[in-house]
Amino acid sequence: MALVNPYLQVDGLTKRIGDRVLFEHISFGIAEGQRVGLIAKNGTGKSTLLNIIGGKDGYDEGSVVFRRDLNVGYLEQGPSYPPDLTVIEACFSHGNAVTNLIREYENCMNTPGNPRLEEILDRMEKEKAWDYENRAKQILSQLKIHSFNQKISTLSGGQLKRVALANVLITEPDLLILDEPTNHLDLEMIEWLEGYLKRSKLSLLMVTHDRYFLDRVCSVILELDDHTMYTYKGNYSYYLQKQQERIDASNAEVARANNLYRTELDWMRRMPCARGHKARYRKETFYELEKVAKRKTTEQSVALEVKSSYIGSKIFEADYISKSYGADKVILKDFFYTFSRYEKMGIVGNNGTGKSTFIKILLGLVKPDCGRVVVGETVKFGYYSQDGIAFDEQMKVIDAVRSIAEYIDLGGGRHLSAMQFLQHFMFSPKDQQNYVYKLSGGERRRLYLCTVLMRNPNFLVLDEPTNDLDIVTLQVLEEYLRNFKGCVIVVSHDRYFMDKVVDHLLVFQGQGDVRDFPGNYTQYREWQGEKQKFEREQQKDLLSKTKEPPVQKASRTGQREQRRKMTFKERREMEMLEQDIAALESEKKNIEEALCSGMLSVEELTDKSKRLPLLNDELDEKSMRWWELSEIEG
Known part of the structure; x- marks a missing residue:
């Protein structure tokens, strides 16, 4: 739909890669002040579309038109810089109007006679180029990058993403294009960026899987589905409601068309060779009807059930483990924890506080400096790491899965073939014949997740599982984890995902300070x-x-x-309180469900009604004592 005086207008855009159509004749626009979120499944061309708009990729048909003199900033999903540059040099390395002007000024000053100096000085003043370096340092500091002369090659993935983000924000663009801006950022930085964008007057086009980010920042949602672009004028919550209405209407249309199609197909088969005007018209209508009838119906979500192996009552214990890298970086300090059956734990903390190291210690991949980890005999880990696994690039998707198992046990005598299992992860039969090297980054992560879950683990350890996964896959994974009959540890910066899945948090505050919080991320904040x-x-x-x-x-x-140090007796008391609180909350939940069931006798109803207030008092008392102990320095 064309806008009045738009910042960006895309009309009739088509992109093919070989015989594969990513999108066809799509049109949309972005007006001044609009914050637009783009949603689509992995592999449907989200990043390709942003690359086209950002001038990094070509297209087959259509047009991409910006308003004249518009300043556009583009943050790519995987930013890269020459490794020998310093942080501050990197902010000058990617060409933009200001940095190009600064280079022009430097060339002018190094040329005898300083040609066009007055004109360049006027432009420098107009573009505020004189204080560009100061602006760069200010933004970098807000993004917790303080070592301006640090080499790019020494930065972590999160630090590199922040440098690239600073590089884009420094130019003060009119239209900002962001491809997965929250990937590799910790929770503190995600919340900073969310607040920055909400306060700014920037127009925005963004691809992200962070649903809280979409909900709180975006005012328009674009959905790319089946080569077609749909527009929803509202935030993510509004989109969910209207998308379901669109799907229901589309499915109903297909069902009606199928009913009529059978009648018209019978007529077409019986129609005489001589065709009058009415017959030709009816035949043309039949072919249009056939297109609708053969259109696929859409399933909003796909239920995934995979049997987990039996897990006993003994899971694992972390017995006073410590780990540090030199005197300056303490990961754990006398950490003690007993994991409960069916527990779902989230791990949060800033980058560099040791979250990934902690789970590698639990899995036996890294040795602690002291202490021990005791794992139960029935525990069968499934580990989804940030690094992923190296697939054979020349292998087909279906063969990569079949190399692990031909059939997946669902329990109760039910099985899924490898092909059926892949369909649960949005790999159609046609997609399963693709070679691994053709997959997008998100499709590779989805395939990796599939290979982890199909081994029937009873203890899942997921390190940043949401990076590069699309929202549809995240919804399937969330539902699976909520019903998973085993234990789960999730390290994630996705607040929405954590709220849906985990029962409590381990909060890594740095230098070995780890706190247990009995609730989800929103409750913690x-x-x-x-x-x-x-x-x-x-x-x-x-x-x-x-x-x-x-x-x-x-x-x-x-x-x-x-604050004083916690005594051994207090530490043991805190551990016992955590177990008591978990047991009381479980009992409270069971009582509340029983009271609402309508199945209790009068005696049972009376007993449980009397127990509930006593239970609440005991829970409040123990929780208060837990909070008192939690304030003592560990």
Whole structure:
């Protein structure tokens, strides 16, 4: 749909790769101030579309038109820089209007006679090029990059993504194009970027699997499905509602067309050779009807059931394990934890606090400096790592799966063939014949996930499973994990995914400080906000009650805030409280379900009604004591 005075207008765009059509005759526009999120399954051309718009890729038909003199910034999914550059040099390396102008100025100053110097100086003033380096350092600092002379080759994936993000934001674009901006960013940086975009006046076109990000930042959702673009004028929650309405309407149309198609097909077979005007018209209508009838119906979600191996009551224990890399980087310090049956744990923390190292210690891939990990005999791990696995590039998708198993056990005597199992992961029979080297990054991650789950593990360890996966796959995975009859550890920066899947969190705060929080990520952030608010109010009260000079007040406050170390007895008490709280919450849930079932006798109803308030009191008391202990420094 064409917009009045758009920033960007795409009309009739078609892109083919060999005999494969990614999208065909799609049209959309982006107006000033609009924040647009693009949603599609892996392999349908999201990144290709952004590359076309960003000028990195060509197309077969159609047009891409920007408003004249529009400043466009593009963050690619996998940014790259020459490894020998420093961080600050990298901010000047990717050509944009300002950096090109700075180079033009430097060339002018190095040329005898300084040709066109006055004109360049005017443009430098207009583009605010003089303070470009200061702006770069300011944005880098906000993104927690402080070593401006650090070599690009020494940066982690998350740090490199932040440098690339800073590179785009420095130019203050009118239209910002982002391809998976939250990949490799930790939760703190994701929330910073979310807040930055909400406050800015930027127009935005973004591909992301982060559904909270889509919900809170975007005002328009574009969905690329079956080579066609659909537009929803609202955020992600609105999109979910309207998408389901569209799917229901489309499926109903196909069902009606099928009913009529059978009648018309019978007429076509009986139709005489001589055709009058009405017969020709009816024949043309028949072919249009046939197109609709043969259109595939859409399933909103695919249920995935895979049998997990039996898991006993003993899972594993981490007995006072410690791990550090030199004196400056402590990962764990006397960490003790007993994992419960069917527990679903989330692990959060900033990049570099040791989350991935921690799970590698649990899996026996990294040895602790001291302490031990005791794993139960029935535990069968399924490990999905950030690094993935190396597939044979010349192997077909179906053969990659069949090399692991021809059939997957669903339990109860039911089995799925490798081909049927792949269809649950959105690999159609045609896609299964593709070679691995032809797969997109997201399709490779989906295939990797498939190979992990099909081995029937009873303890899943998922390290950043949401990176590069599309939203449809994430919905299937979430539903699978919620019904999974085993244990789960998830390391993820996807807040929506964590809220859906986990029961509690391990929060890595750095330097071996690991805290257990009994709730999901949103509950943790709410508690954290309330805690910070309470501490600010306490500080205000403290300052208002004393008349001592400011330096003296600060000194005494600092003394009061020094926390002692937790004793061994207190540590054991905290561990017992965590087990008691989990048992009480489970009992409370069972009682509430029983009270709502309508199946209880009068005696049972009376007993459970009396038990519930006592249970709540006991739960509150133990939770309060847990919070008191959690404030003691471990």
